[in-house]
Amino acid sequence: xxxxxxxxxxxxxxxxxxxxxxxxxxxxxxxxxxxxxxxxxxxxxxxxxxxxxxxxxxxxxxxxxxxxxxxxxxxxxxxxxxxxxxxxxxxxxxxxxxxxxxxxxxxxxxxxxxxxxxxxxxxxxxxxxxxxxxxxxxxxxxxxxxxxxxxxxxxxxxxxxxxxxxxxxxxxxxxxxxxxxxxxxxxxxxxxxxxxxxxxxxxxxxxxxxxxxxxxxxxxxxxxxxxxxxxxxxxxxxxxxxxxxxxxxxxxxxxxxxxxxxxxxxxxxxxxxxxxxxxxxxxxxxxxxxxxxxxxxxxxxxxxxxxxxxxxxxxxxxxxxxxxxxxxxxxx
Amino acid sequence: xxxxxxxxxxxxxxxxxxxxxxxxxxxxxxxxxxxxxxxxxxxxxxxxxxxxxxxxxxxxxxxxxxxxxxxxxxxxxxxxxxxxxxxxxxxxxxxxxxxxxxxxxxxxxxxxxxxxxxxxxxxxxxxxxxxxxxxxxxxxxxxxxxxxxxxxxxxxxxxxxxxxxxxxxxxxxxxxxxxxxxxxxxxxxxxxxxxxxxxxxxxxxxxxxxxxxxxxxxxxxxxxxxxxxxxxxxxxxxxxxxxxxxxxxxxxxxxxxxxxxxxxxxxxxxxxxxxxxxxxxxxxxxxxxxxxxxxxxxxxxxxxxxxxxxxxxxxxxxxxxxxxxxxxxxxxxxxxxxxxxxxxxxxxxx
Numbered sequence: 001x002x003x004x005x006x007x008x009x010x011x012x013x014x015x016x017x018x019x020x021x022x023x024x025x026x027x028x029x030x031x032x033x034x035x036x037x038x039x040x041x042x043x044x045x046x047x048x049x050x051x052x053x054x055x056x057x058x059x060x061x062x063x064x065x066x067x068x069x070x071x072x073x074x075x076x077x078x079x080x081x082x083x084x085x086x087x088x089x090x091x092x093x094x095x096x097x098x099x100x101x102x103x104x105x106x107x108x109x110x111x112x113x114x115x116x117x118x119x120x121x122x123x124x125x126x127x128x129x130x131x132x133x134x135x136x137x138x139x140x141x142x143x144x145x146x147x148x149x150x151x152x153x154x155x156x157x158x159x160x161x162x163x164x165x166x167x168x169x170x171x172x173x174x175x176x177x178x179x180x181x182x183x184x185x186x187x188x189x190x191x192x193x194x195x196x197x198x199x200x201x202x203x204x205x206x207x208x209x210x211x212x213x214x215x216x217x218x219x220x221x222x223x224x225x226x227x228x229x230x231x232x233x234x235x236x237x238x239x240x241x242x243x244x245x246x247x248x249x250x251x252x253x254x255x256x257x258x259x260x261x262x263x264x265x266x267x268x269x270x271x272x273x274x275x276x277x278x279x280x281x282x283x284x285x286x287x288x289x290x291x292x293x294x295x296x297x298x299x300x301x302x303x304x305x306x307x308x309x310x311x312x313x314x315x316x317x318x319x320x321x322x323x324x325x326x327x328x329x330x331x332x
Numbered sequence: 333x334x335x336x337x338x339x340x341x342x343x344x345x346x347x348x349x350x351x352x353x354x355x356x357x358x359x360x361x362x363x364x365x366x367x368x369x370x371x372x373x374x375x376x377x378x379x380x381x382x383x384x385x386x387x388x389x390x391x392x393x394x395x396x397x398x399x400x401x402x403x404x405x406x407x408x409x410x411x412x413x414x415x416x417x418x419x420x421x422x423x424x425x426x427x428x429x430x431x432x433x434x435x436x437x438x439x440x441x442x443x444x445x446x447x448x449x450x451x452x453x454x455x456x457x458x459x460x461x462x463x464x465x466x467x468x469x470x471x472x473x474x475x476x477x478x479x480x481x482x483x484x485x486x487x488x489x490x491x492x493x494x495x496x497x498x499x500x501x502x503x504x505x506x507x508x509x510x511x512x513x514x515x516x517x518x519x520x521x522x523x524x525x526x527x528x529x530x531x532x533x534x535x536x537x538x539x540x541x542x543x544x545x546x547x548x549x550x551x552x553x554x555x556x557x558x559x560x561x562x563x564x565x566x567x568x569x570x571x572x573x574x575x576x577x578x579x580x581x582x583x584x585x586x587x588x589x590x591x592x593x594x595x596x597x598x599x600x601x602x603x604x605x606x607x608x609x610x611x612x613x614x615x616x617x618x619x620x621x622x623x624x625x626x627x628x629x630x631x632x633x634x635x636x637x638x639x640x641x642x643x644x645x646x647x648x649x650x651x652x653x654x655x656x657x658x659x660x661x662x663x664x665x666x667x668x669x670x671x672x673x674x675x676x677x678x679x680x681x682x
Contacts, residue, residue: 029594045535162626192400193564197608197622219537222567222610249614263542266572266610268594273549274571288639 004031005213006243011068013054020285021145024050026237037214039199041226046234050184050215057085091121094174098186099167104158111154114173121177141172164195185217221264233257236282253319256293350427355558357388361421363407379630381407383582394559396573398566400627403579405562410526414438443473446519450531452511456503463499469521492517509540525603529561566609580600583636588664598666601639
């Protein structure tokens with residue numbers, strides 16, 4: 001197997017607030033192979049978006065990446081200067097955000113906004129194309145993402161685009177410099193279901209055409225099933241389980257994953273009541289010791305107050321839970 | 333100058349008797365909103381938010397309305413609650429037309445109707461304590477005073493899973509799920525027969541959502557509430573409802589029992605929706621085709637069948653004639669010209 005495209009090791013991103021240190025991401029490890037789509041799923045505040053922003057090195061004060069490595073194409077992004085990082089953003093790693101209404105600037109035409117990264121990276125930095133070719137390339141990008149009448153549309157402003165089209169334009173902008181990796185943070189949360197299905201189709205098509213690796217950040221388990229090869233489940237700043245999509249849904253190992261899957265209503269499944277998880281998501285300033293899920297876990301043992309090792313329970317199926325650490329649990 | 337569209341189709345006779353078991357019945361309901369584009373624009377336009385909708389809700393059942401944004405589902409919720417008046421058509425609550433109610437009567441009627449909105453943060457007054465929030469409806473509707481009132485409040489608090497020590501706190505001190513519990517408590521103190529749930533869990537995380545949906549069903553079992561649940565999420569509507577109406581640009585495209593809707597969806601839009609909704613189950617067999625294009629504007633909705641520009645089976649007649657909303661058997665209503673020929677001939681796609 002070839003080297004993974006992205007390898008995140010022991011990533012810790014903390015926010016230093018007056019009332020304490022918020023451990024938003026507290027030791028996260030995962031990797032993404034070339035052409036692979038990894039989904040990071042979790043509830044509000046589990047650290048999934050902060051993980052994505054850390055990879056892009058877009059963490060602002062009072063946040064800080066305090067530990068870890070982010071190896072991208074063999075080099076640690078955390079050792080790059082901000083100038084080097086600026087060149088990587090957009091050309092190598094691109095990011096799509098949740099709300100296309102706020103990610104496009106209302107006072108510039110959509111065309112000029114798509115042209116900007118192309119001019120900056122491909123014309124000025126890499127000299128791949130000439131300045132005169134930029135307008136043609138912009139139209140080409142809009143065509144690629146399936147916007148009708150692209151020649152007309154480039155001259156329009158974001159308010160003239162619908163939500164779905166704005167998100168398409170964003171995707172067009174992001175893939176314009178052929179990034180090796182695309183990070184999509186809740187890419188379809190702001191659009192309707194039929195439009196969501198179209199956007200997902202588009203992302204699948206681009207993945208096939210361009211071979212881009214995708215990191216999808218979402219709270220929507222349905223979207224994971226639709227898009228991802230592998231899934232990482234996050235809880236309170238840690239990845240608790242990682243597996244290929246089918247294994248994770250068919251054979252979830254971590255008690256949190258099991259509870260999460262059972263809490264979702266699904267079309268075609270009749271249940272009187274949904275399963276619920278007792279208690280609330282813990283504070284990230286004073287998280288419980290050891291496994292952070294233990295206060296809510298039906299299988300909690302004394303040993304859970306110590307942080308569990310990561311165990312490989314099946315091929316590529318990693319779990320962070322004492323139930324699977326045989327030695328320790330047995331000794332207890 | 334665009335004319336206000338006339339009342340074209342009368343599906344139900346105006347004075348047909350309302351069966352006793354229909355707590356809510358809606359007949360030929362229309363709601364158009366006026367818009368003016370630009371400051372100097374003279375031309376009036378009409379948003380056809382709800383355009384000739386018919387359905388009823390049985391006592392004690394949960395009726396679900398599912399649709400994308402702008403399909404008119406929230407407008408129907410407001411109309412049923414008597415918060416806005418229809419352009420035409422009738423809404424019957426317990427056999428009486430809402431239009432016949434006087435102002436004072438309508439106020440009394442609302443005691444019998446509850447509503448739960450999407451964002452508890454904005455539906456709870458931030459300057460009121462939980463105690464005030466819960467006692468206000470009791471005072472306004474003159475339900476109880478003194479000790480009796482306190483007893484009701486404590487009981488309701490217990491029903492929604494909060495405790496009496498939280499009575500003096502303000503909404504911002506609670507999590508989203510707890511805020512929604514307070515909002516449910518405000519409905520509960522009035523002990524209404526009918527409750528509109530407008531996207532009750534859209535702002536919540538899945539694990540919190542499960543708590544709230546379970547609580548709503550438990551309260552229904554206990555107090556015999558009749559629910560109208562409105563959501564864009566088919567997964568939730570399917571979980572909660574006995575019967576479901578699928579809305580598309582101001583109209584109900586299809587209406588059926590949950591099981592019938594799942595096993596035998598007939599309208600191409602319903603099939604499209606089932607094809608588009610991501611379902612958290614890798615083994616779920618997906619059928620149907622994701623529609624091309626976007627949801628049309630309700631200002632100038634397409635003539636004929638509103639789904640025709642996106643429908644893979646559209647024929648010339650679909651562009652001109654509006655399909656009838658008809659019963660294909662067993663209370664399964666579909667508005668499609670080709671419902672007979674499409675039946676059982678769906679291309680199976682994965």
